[in-house]
Amino acid sequence: MVRRLELEQLYTDYVHCLDADELERWPDFFTDDCFYRITSAENYEAGMPLGLIHATSRNMLKDRVSALREANIYEPQRYRHLVSSIKIVEELGETLDLVANFIVVRTMQEGDMTLFGAGRYVDQVKRQDGIWKFARKTVVLDSRQIDTLLAIPI
Amino acid sequence: MVRRLELEQLYTDYVHCLDADELERWPDFFTDDCFYRITSAENYEAGMPLGLIHATSRNMLKDRVSALREANIYEPQRYRHLVSSIKIVEELGETLDLVANFIVVRTMQEGDMTLFGAGRYVDQVKRQDGIWKFARKTVVLDSRQIDTLLAIPI
Amino acid sequence: MVRRLELEQLYTDYVHCLDADELERWPDFFTDDCFYRITSAENYEAGMPLGLIHATSRNMLKDRVSALREANIYEPQRYRHLVSSIKIVEELGETLDLVANFIVVRTMQEGDMTLFGAGRYVDQVKRQDGIWKFARKTVVLDSRQIDTLLAIPI
Numbered sequence: 001m002v003r004r005l006e007l008e009q010l011y012t013d014y015v016h017c018l019d020a021d022e023l024e025r026w027p028d029f030f031t032d033d034c035f036y037r038i039t040s041a042e043n044y045e046a047g048m049p050l051g052l053i054h055a056t057s058r059n060m061l062k063d064r065v066s067a068l069r070e071a072n073i074y075e076p077q078r079y080r081h082l083v084s085s086i087k088i089v090e091e092l093g094e095t096l097d098l099v100a101n102f103i104v105v106r107t108m109q110e111g112d113m114t115l116f117g118a119g120r121y122v123d124q125v126k127r128q129d130g131i132w133k134f135a136r137k138t139v140v141l142d143s144r145q146i147d148t149l150l151a152i153p154i
Numbered sequence: 155m156v157r158r159l160e161l162e163q164l165y166t167d168y169v170h171c172l173d174a175d176e177l178e179r180w181p182d183f184f185t186d187d188c189f190y191r192i193t194s195a196e197n198y199e200a201g202m203p204l205g206l207i208h209a210t211s212r213n214m215l216k217d218r219v220s221a222l223r224e225a226n227i228y229e230p231q232r233y234r235h236l237v238s239s240i241k242i243v244e245e246l247g248e249t250l251d252l253v254a255n256f257i258v259v260r261t262m263q264e265g266d267m268t269l270f271g272a273g274r275y276v277d278q279v280k281r282q283d284g285i286w287k288f289a290r291k292t293v294v295l296d297s298r299q300i301d302t303l304l305a306i307p308i
Numbered sequence: 309m310v311r312r313l314e315l316e317q318l319y320t321d322y323v324h325c326l327d328a329d330e331l332e333r334w335p336d337f338f339t340d341d342c343f344y345r346i347t348s349a350e351n352y353e354a355g356m357p358l359g360l361i362h363a364t365s366r367n368m369l370k371d372r373v374s375a376l377r378e379a380n381i382y383e384p385q386r387y388r389h390l391v392s393s394i395k396i397v398e399e400l401g402e403t404l405d406l407v408a409n410f411i412v413v414r415t416m417q418e419g420d421m422t423l424f425g426a427g428r429y430v431d432q433v434k435r436q437d438g439i440w441k442f443a444r445k446t447v448v449l450d451s452r453q454i455d456t457l458l459a460i461p462i
Contacts, residue, residue, distance in 0.1 A: 004159055005312055012393040016407065019428070041232060078349060078450040080409055080426040082392040084236040085166040099170065101234055103259055105411055105426040107450035113423045115267045118234040118259040120173070142232040142261035158313055195386060238390040239320040253324065255388055257413055269421045272388040272413040274327070296386040296415035 008086060010125065010132045011100060015081035018153055023068065026153050027061040031126060031135045034058055038139040038154055041119065052151040064153070071150055076109035079116065079152075094127040095135070104154060117154060118142050162240060164279065164286045165254060169235035172307055177222065180307050181215040185280060185289045188212055192293040192308055195273065206305045218307070225304055230263035233270065233306075248281040249289070258308060271308060272296050316394060318433065318440045319408060323389035326461055331376065334461050335369040339434060339443045342366055346447040346462055349427065360459040372461070379458055384417035387424065387460075402435040403443070412462060425462060426450050 010029070017025050030036065039051035055061050083102045090097040099122055106116035124136035139154045164183070171179050184190065193205035209215050237256045244251040253274055260270035278290035293308045318337070325333050338344065347359035363369050391410045398405040407430055414424035432444035447462045 001155060001159060001309060005309060009395075012395045015393050015409065016395055019409065080411065080428075080450055082236055082238075082390055082409055082411060084238060084390075084392060085169050087163075087166045087170055101169065101173065101236055103234065103236055103257075103411075105423060105450070107426060109452075111451040111453040113426055113451055115259060115269070115423070118261060118267055120234070142234055142259070143265040143267055144263075145265040155309060155313060236390055236392075238392060239323050241317075241320045241324055255323065255327065255390060257388065257390060257411075269413060269423070272415060272421055274388075296388055296413070297419040297421055298417075299419040 006132055007088075007096070007098065007125065010134075011083050011086060011121075014134075015083055015102075019078070019080055021078075023065045023153060026065060027058045029134055030058045030061060030137070031128065031133045032058050034061070034134055035136040035138075036061060036134075037137075038141065038151060040141050040144040042144050044122075044138065044140045052146065053153070061153075068150060068152065078107045080105045080107070081154075083121075096125050098123045098125060102154075114147075116148075117146060160286055161242075161250070161252065161279065164288075165237050165240060165275075168288075169237055169256075173232070173234055175232075177219045177307060180219060181212045183288055184212045184215060184291070185282065185287045186212050188215070188288055189290040189292075190215060190288075191291070192295065192305060194295050194298040196298050198276075198292065198294045206300065207307070215307075222304060222306065232261045234259045234261070235308075237275075250279050252277045252279060256308075268301075270302075271300060314440055315396075315404070315406065315433065318442075319391050319394060319429075322442075323391055323410075327386070327388055329386075331373045331461060334373060335366045337442055338366045338369060338445070339436065339441045340366050342369070342442055343444040343446075344369060344442075345445075346449065346459065348449050348452040350452050352430075352446065352448045360454065361461070369461075376458060376460065386415045388413045388415070389462075391429075404433050406431045406433060410462075422455075424456075425454060 014029050036055040037051040038053045081102055081104050083100055086100040088096055089099055099120055101120050104117040107113045119141040122138040122140055123134055125132045126135045168183050190209040191205040192207045235256055235258050237254055240254040242250055243253055253276055255274050258271040261267045273295040276292040276294055277288055279286045280289045322337050344363040345359040346361045389410055389412050391408055394408040396404055397407055407428055409428050412425040415421045427449040430446040430448055431442055433440045434443045
């Protein structure tokens with residue numbers, strides 16, 4: 001039960017980091033040799049390897065954030081993540097496979113709100129020095145396309 | 155507290171079953187003599203008995219799934235459930251009355267996402283052989299109409 | 309862990325109260341000298357004090373409900389709150405600072421569903437006589453505008 005709450009806390013901290021646009025902290029949620037990918041359900045089920053973002057280390061996530069900041073595109077929108085139904089699918093010691101549902105709502109500066117994305121996280125977490133980190137995170141979007149100029153973390 | 159987590163697990167498993175389109179497993183979440191109904195808030199509050207789906211046994215749920223599969227209508231959409239605010243309203247031994255909020259997002263093959271439904275579950279669960287099952291589930295949609303050709307489980 | 313579940317229960321009860329339109333019970337979730345505000349993220353970050361609703365006591369919340377009832381505007385819409393990612397930010401004895409994400413879906417009588425609001429709660433709760441109450445609740449909407457005739461509790 002303690003572990004259950006710790007895992008919920010991990011997802012909670014993760015989405016607050018993203019929604020507060022504190023992207024510099026985002027790579028800290030991952031292990032050094034993490035795998036991170038955003039893809040569509042269609043590609044995921046077809047076993048297609050590529051995606052909107054594809055990273056194989058935490059350093060690549062840091063580079064991604066730097067690129068996003070340097071691009072410096074004026075994008076005054078806000079994102080809001082809702083996460084639900086976190087489920088432990090498999091466990092092997094301190095390594096767990098998890099899935100969870102999410103939606104992301106985007107609000108433009110003028111006030112327009114849209115459903116930006118819906119889908120599921122297919123994740124693997126590991127406990128390192130008492131802290132759960134994402135060893136693998138695959139963001140599987142229900143939609144095959146996503147309305148964004150620059151791929152942002154989800 | 156253990157029970158609390160078990161109940162959350164029940165809803166979690168339930169929505170992952172639906173969102174993965176594993177409808178053949180869906181009746182297993184119910185007792186043999188279950189009651190299942192999808193209705194509108196308007197009808198629900200007026201005490202109107204009928205609904206979009208109305209079943210009075212698990213076998214009727216199985217029939218429903220067979221009918222959906224046989225209809226074989228090409229509906230390449232995906233559904234994503236978000237569940238929140240699960241609340242125990244009443245308890246009588248191992249029988250509990252629960253309510254919970256939900257929304258369902260539908261994503262069409264071309265990528266269009268829409269809010270398919272929003273509402274609340276008004277449920278009764280029973281513990282059978284150590285497993286919580288739905289003895290009654292009433293899906294109360296906030297909207298009086300729902301955009302679907304075939305009534306699907308929610 | 310018990311406290312964690314109690315806090316989740318507080319948010320659960322709060323949203324079911326609002327979604328059931330039982331607004332007369334709404335002030336009971338607050339301390340006598342509570343602070344309640346609905347504002348936009350833009351104003352919140354700029355430190356602007358005003359908001360769509362601004363109350364500095366539970367009595368002002370009661371007045372708000374009375375005004376809403378007396379206005380008696382025929383507004384047959386329904387609201388559905390989804391809350392996610394409740395996080396304890398700071399604790400000082402039995403006083404806790406919390407944040408949580410939410411979205412509100414509005415359904416009009418004819419069935420139209422829209423995303424009414426998305427944002428975060430920035431709250432302070434206190435335990436009084438064994439019950440957690442909101443001492444401060446700031447509803448920070450991602451959007452600067454909200455489509456409503458009369459400001460309703462969120």
